[in-house]
Amino acid sequence: MRISYSPGYVAPLPDGHIFPMKKFSGLYTYLIDKNLFSASGFIEPGMVDFANLCTVHTPRYGFGVWNGDLNRKEIRKMGLPWSKELAIRSRLAVQGTINTGIMALQDGIAGNLAGGTHHAMPDYGEGFCVYNDVAVAIKVLRQSKWVNRVLVIDCDVHQGNGTAEIFKDEPDVYTFSIHGEKNYPFIKPPSTFDIGLADKTGDREYIHTLSDALDKIFSEFEPELVFYLAGIDPLESDHFGRLSLTLKGLEERDRLVIETVTQKEIPLALLLSGGYAPTLEQTVEAHAIMYAAAKEISAPYFH
Secondary structure, eight states, rough: EEEEGGGGGGGOTTTTTTSTHHHHHHHHHHHHHHTTOOOEEEOOOOOOOOOHHHHTTTHHHHHHHHEEEEEHHHHHHHTSSSHHHHHHHHHHHHHHHHHHHHHHHHSEEESSSSSTTTOOOOOBBBBBBBBBBBHHHHHHHTTTSSSEEEEEOOSSSSOOHHHHTTTOOOOEEEEEEEEETTTSSSSSSOHHHEEEEOTTTHHHHHHHHHHHHHHHHHHOOOEEEEEEEETTTTTTSSSSSOSSBBBHHHHHHHHHHHHHHTTOOOOOOEEEOOOSSSSHHHHHHHHHHHHHHHHHTTTTTOO
C-alpha cells in the first residue's frame, strides 16, 4: 500500500495554537516505528500546479495564498497564520491527495498522511482548511478521464461544507457527510446525503447509523473511486467533537467503511481530515487506527 507523505506537510505555527500540525510527521514516524509500513512505501508528492489547483479555486485565492496576498479577515477565517511554509504545505497536501486517488485506482487502496480539508471554498479557506484537496483531486481525476463517478465518505465530525457546495450541481460526485448536527459549520450546504447526529452520540448508535447509510448509498450509486475522510474528532475526548465515540468505536467505524468498500473491490483513497485529541500522541495513535485496519483488511483483495 502506497502512501503520500512529505516532511513539508508540517508548517510552523505559534506556540499554543490548537491545530496539531506535528501530527503529520508524528504519524509517519509512528507507522514506521510500529512496523505497520516501511519507509519505501511513502511517496513524496511534490506541489500541485496552479492549473490543477484552479479547477476548484479562483486564481485570486489560489495565487493569493501562495503569494501571501490575503487580508487579515481571510487569514482569520482560515484559522492558520499565513507563512510561505503553510503555502508550500497546502500545495503539497493537495498533490498528495491527487496522487492518492491515482494510486488507489492503480493498486486498489492508497493513503495520504494529510488531506480531507473539506471546509475550503473556491475563493476562501476556513476551519483550518486552506485548499480543498478532495475537491481538486476529484476535478483533476475526472477531467483527466481517470474516473467519472466518485463517492466521498466524510466521517469528520464537522460537515464537509466546502465539498458539498463545490459539487452541488455534479450528480456523478456523491457527497456523504455524517457529522455533529449542532457543530461547526453552522451553515451547512446540503451534501448529496447528510446525517446530523445529536451531541453525545455513542458507538452503538453511530455505527448502526453509518452502516444503514452505507447500504443506502451503495444501493443507489455505483462509484468508480471512493475518498474516505477519516476524521478522528468524533472521539469523546476531542476538544471540538461533541460526540462520544470510544477508540474501539472509532476502529469499528474505520473497519466498517474500509471493509464495505474493499469487499466491493472499489478503489479506496484514505485521508486524515481533522482531530483534536488532548495530546499529540493521542491524536497520532487515533489516526493510526485507520491505517492499521486498512493494511489488514485490504491484504486479501489488493497486493
